[in-house]
Amino acid sequence: MPDEPRADFEEHQGDRLAPQRHSAAHVMAEAVMALFPGAKLGIGPVIEDGFYYDFDLPRALTPEDLPAIEGRMREIMAADAPFQRRETSQAEAGELFKEQPYKLELIRELGDTPLSLYTHHGWTDLCRGPHVASTGKIGRFKLLSIAGAYWRGSETRPMLQRIYGTCFPTQVELDAHLQRLEEAERRDHRRLGRELGLFFFDPIAPASPFFLPKGAAVYNLMVAFMRELYQRYSYQEVITPQVFSSDLWKRSGHYDNYRDNMYFINVEEREYGVKPMNCPAACVVYATQLRSYRELPLRYADFGRLHRYERSGVTHGLTRVRSFTQDDAHIYCRPDQVQGEVASIFKMVRETYEAFGLGEPRVTLSLRPEKRGGSEEMWDRAEPILRDALRASGYAFEEVPGEGAFYGPKVDLFMRDAIGREWQLGTTQLDLFMPERFDLGYIAEDGSAQRPVMIHRAILGSLERFLGVLIEHHAGAFPFWLAPVQAVVIPITDSHVDYGQQVKERLAAAGLRAELDAGNERMNAKVRRGELQKVPYLLIVGDREAAAGTVSVRSRGGPQEQGVALSDFIARAQEQVQTKAAPATKPG
RNA sequence: GCCAGCGUAGCUCAGUGGUAGAGCAGCGGUUUCGUAAACCGCCGGUCAGCGGUUCAAGUCCGCUCGCUGGCUCCA
Numbered sequence: 001m002p003d004e005p006r007a008d009f010e011e012h013q014g015d016r017l018a019p020q021r022h023s024a025a026h027v028m029a030e031a032v033m034a035l036f037p038g039a040k041l042g043i044g045p046v047i048e049d050g051f052y053y054d055f056d057l058p059r060a061l062t063p064e065d066l067p068a069i070e071g072r073m074r075e076i077m078a079a080d081a082p083f084q085r086r087e088t089s090q091a092e093a094g095e096l097f098k099e100q101p102y103k104l105e106l107i108r109e110l111g112d113t114p115l116s117l118y119t120h121h122g123w124t125d126l127c128r129g130p131h132v133a134s135t136g137k138i139g140r141f142k143l144l145s146i147a148g149a150y151w152r153g154s155e156t157r158p159m160l161q162r163i164y165g166t167c168f169p170t171q172v173e174l175d176a177h178l179q180r181l182e183e184a185e186r187r188d189h190r191r192l193g194r195e196l197g198l199f200f201f202d203p204i205a206p207a208s209p210f211f212l213p214k215g216a217a218v219y220n221l222m223v224a225f226m227r228e229l230y231q232r233y234s235y236q237e238v239i240t241p242q243v244f245s246s247d248l249w250k251r252s253g254h255y256d257n258y259r260d261n262m263y264f265i266n267v268e269e270r271e272y273g274v275k276p277m278n279c280p281a282a283c284v285v286y287a288t289q290l291r292s293y294r295e296l297p298l299r300y301a302d303f304g305r306l307h308r309y310e311r312s313g314v315t316h317g318l319t320r321v322r323s324f325t326q327d328d329a330h331i332y333c334r335p336d337q338v339q340g341e342v343a344s345i346f347k348m349v350r351e352t353y354e355a356f357g358l359g360e361p362r363v364t365l366s367l368r369p370e371k372r373g374g375s376e377e378m379w380d381r382a383e384p385i386l387r388d389a390l391r392a393s394g395y396a397f398e399e400v401p402g403e404g405a406f407y408g409p410k411v412d413l414f415m416r417d418a419i420g421r422e423w424q425l426g427t428t429q430l431d432l433f434m435p436e437r438f439d440l441g442y443i444a445e446d447g448s449a450q451r452p453v454m455i456h457r458a459i460l461g462s463l464e465r466f467l468g469v470l471i472e473h474h475a476g477a478f479p480f481w482l483a484p485v486q487a488v489v490i491p492i493t494d495s496h497v498d499y500g501q502q503v504k505e506r507l508a509a510a511g512l513r514a515e516l517d518a519g520n521e522r523m524n525a526k527v528r529r530g531e532l533q534k535v536p537y538l539l540i541v542g543d544r545e546a547a548a549g550t551v552s553v554r555s556r557g558g559p560q561e562q563g564v565a566l567s568d569f570i571a572r573a574q575e576q577v578q579t580k581a582a583p584a585t586k587p588g
Numbered sequence: 589g590c591c592a593g594c595g596u597a598g599c600u601c602a603g604u605g606g607u608a609g610a611g612c613a614g615c616g617g618u619u620u621c622g623u624a625a626a627c628c629g630c631c632g633g634u635c636a637g638c639g640g641u642u643c644a645a646g647u648c649c650g651c652u653c654g655c656u657g658g659c660u661c662c663a
Contacts, residue, residue: 052658060592147658148591155660159591162658194599203636203654258663277663311589312654314661405663424662456663493620520619521626528624542622554623562622 017139017167018046023083023120023131024073024141024167025051030123031072032057032163035065041125042102042151042160048420049177050166054149056102061161066143069163073141080136081121085129088115093126102151102160140174141167184418189471190317196476196533198484199318207315208323209464214484217513221482222463223303225355226327229348229459235299235329240281242305246271251437252280257406261308278302279431279456282330283438286452291442296452297333297341304328318468319423325463331455332440338385338430338453345428345457346393349413352459355580356470357479361413361425363395366403373406374432382430383409407433413461418472425461425469430454477534477556480576487514487573488535489551490526492542499546503539503566510570511577514539527554539569 025044032055033039042054088096090107093115097103103126107115118127120135132138143165151157168174185191193199198215201208211219230237243265249255254262254276263274275281282300291298305325314320331341353361365386368379386409390397397411404410410429414422431454434440444450460466470478480486487507491500497518507514517526523540530538538554544563545551551569553561575581 063593145657146592149659150590153660155590159659161591164658201655206654254663261662279663308662311661313589313591313659316656320662407663429663490623492622495620522619522621523623524621525625526623531624538623540623544622552623560623 017169019130019132020137020139020169021046021051021167022127022129023135023138024165025053026083026118026120026123026125026127026131027073027076027135027138028069028143028163028165029053029055029125030076030121031069033123034072035068040102041100042149042162043106044125047164050144050164052162052164054151054160054162056158056160061146061163063146066146066163070141070143076121077135077138079121080134082134083118083120083131085131086117086119088117090115093117096124097126139167139169140171141165142174142178181419184420187418187472187475188317189319189417189468192471192476193318196484198471205323206312207310207321209318209321215467217484218467218478218482219463222460222467223327225352226301226460229351230299230301230329233299233344233348235301237301237303238282238285240278240285240302240304241275243272243274244280246273248280248284249273252283252434253437254280261310263307263309274307275304276306276308278304278306278326278328279330279434279454280438283434283440283454286332286440287438291332291440291452293334293442293444293450296442297331297337299329299331301327301329318464318471319417319421321462321464324465326458327460327463328456328458331457332435332442332452333455334442334444334450335381335453338455339389341455342386342389342428343392345455345459346389346395348459349395349426350393355479356482357582358415358470358473360395361415362422363390363397364403364412364414365390365397365399366405366410366412367399367401368409369402369404369406371406372404374408378432379409382432386411386428386430405429405431407431415469415473417469423465423469425466426459427457427461429456431456475534477536479580479582480536480573481580483534483536484513485515485533485535486512487537487539488526488530488533489514489516489539489541490523490530491516491518492523492540496541496543496546500541503541503551506566507570507573510574512570512573530554531556537569537573 022045025046028051029041029044032053033041036055036057038058040056042056044051044053093107094104096117097107106126115126116128117124118129118131120131143163145164147162147164148159149162150159166174166177168177193215196214197212198218199209199211202210227237246255246264249259249262254273258276262276265272265274281304282302285300286298303325305323307323310320310322315322333341353359367383372379387399390411408430410427412424413426414424416422435451435454440452440454441449442452478484489500489504489507491497497516500516500518504514504516517530519526527538527540534556536556539551540554541551548563550563550565553564553569
């Protein structure tokens with residue numbers, strides 16, 4: 001099945017390989033207990049692409065411990081010891097695991113549920129199974145990393161040591177997986193950001209990116225793209241302050257609910273908070289006038305810079321930062337307009353993901369959480385609106401009960417990064433709460449005062465995060481319309497620099513982002529640099545081109561074309577910008 | 589924030605308690621070349637920071653900062 005798409009293939013494999021991977025986890029636990037007498041066991045499940053097991057050990061593991069554990073595991077596998085299942089009682093299990101406090105906790109919680117034990121090689125674990133027939137059937141594995149993990153995922157419980165491993169039926173498949181991990185590293189946006197001169201980080205502002213000219217160019221193209229959509233979808237852009245008196249945050253509820261993630265400043269004995277979200281500012285804008293039903297829906301877009309304090313261990317490249325901008329907008333509308341607004345948002349989403357060359361996002365609909373505001377009736381009304389709009393949008397989606405915001409249900413869009421981590425990008429949230437807190441109203445047709453519905457939405461979400469995911473998705477080879485440098489003109493010798501300069505100027509005049517590589521190097525070196533920088537077009541010019549007014553076009557990773565009239569190239573390039581054509585070739 | 593690892597030139601990295609190194613990049617020169625790295629030379633260091641151990645610390649110890657992988661969190 002070599003032609004089958006990889007995602008399906010791996011998903012399929014993951015299910016099929018679960019017994020092997022889970023058995024590998026048991027063997028690893030046996031090996032660890034042999035090497036660390038007195039080790040306490042947590043749990044050891046199968047995960048995507050592998051397995052882990054959690055341990056409470058007398059000392060901290062280091063990466064140097066892994067080969068010894070792997071060695072012991074190989075011995076156990078070589079013994080080809082059978083896995084044997086047997087049922088057991090609460091009492092017997094309690095006795096068997098009396099030295100294992102974490103297991104005892106699990107046994108107690110399982111209560112009357114039938115318990116089963118799996119034994120291999122004289123070593124027994126509490127386990128539902130299934131397992132492979134014997135330790136020789138596990139396949140090839142590799143231990144990958146060590147990490148801390150709270151027992152039962154709770155910050156208040158002890159931190160155990162987790163060992164991650166991966167396992168495949170054959171060495172070839174294992175090697176292929178390890179190679180995929182290496183490839184993912186090569187398309188890591190943090191690495192490409194540096195190599196392509198897009199952005200950097202400096203300890204002087206932790207978790208806050210600096211965008212270099214090329215990165216800023218892409219960033220601004222993203223903003224320009226959204227502004228173009230706003231024009232067509234009748235959004236109005238506003239610009240709002242960065243720092244607000246804490247009075248605002250008290251009113252919006254952020255002071256009570258989000259203070260720990262905010263930056264505060266004290267000036268003239270008054271406390272101010274740097275904005276972590278734009279919504280309260282939008283409400284202030286809304287409230288400046290008495291509103292009529294005639295002017296709704298009002299769609300206020302705001303590219304305001306947000307600052308959120310994120311705990312030091314959680315930040316990550318561009319995908320989790322402390323300073324960022326969203327393609328944020330807040331829509332105020334009448335209840336009967338919500339449906340149409342949400343539908344138009346999903347239309348924007350589709351247009352946007354296509355233009356950026358991304359596949360389908362994973363879409364979730366988050367429903368009422370336990371702790372929530374508003375009446376049941378409001379939720380009963382709000383949830384179907386989103387559900388119906390989603391169905392109409394054609395996106396496959398998954399409903400997640402209990403995950404909604406306390407102020408309303410929401411739809412989130414997720415994309416994976418190079419190593420499979422998912423990041424939330426766009427979001428659409430119905431807000432049944434904030435209009436009330438800000439006492440927003442409008443005068444209805446019958447002259448009565450009514451409360452508008454507020455919709456928070458972002459298509460790209462954080463521009464920083466979106467860019468990070470976008471870089472990894474394209475491995476740095478942006479679609480032509482987004483490429484920070486669209487073409488590099490490469491003169492073959494000094495004598496062609498003048499013509500190269502003319503070419504560059506004509507490209508610039510045509511609205512294309514072009515550079516001239518006039519340095520004192522052989523053209524081979526310049527071609528190489530252009531390819532490494534993933535420039536869509538390299539335009540080589542020598543005697544023939546200068547004489548004929550043409551360029552030799554080398555497409556990124558693709559074919560060459562000699563003697564293309566400059567005007568033809570420009571027309572073609574402009575067309576690609578217009579249509580937002582996808583990259584001509586596979587990124588690599 | 590928690591657990592672990594890491595931090596040496598702009599980048600990638602070597603350096604075993606005893607004189608801080610290489611390649612690339614940069615700079616100067618030579619070369620003028622037809623589709624992925626021309627050649628010669630030069631410059632480049634608070635070994636993350638602070639403190640300690642030692643005759644002697646990039647190397648050992650402690651603290652701080654930053655980064656990485658997880659965990660928790662993620663209005």
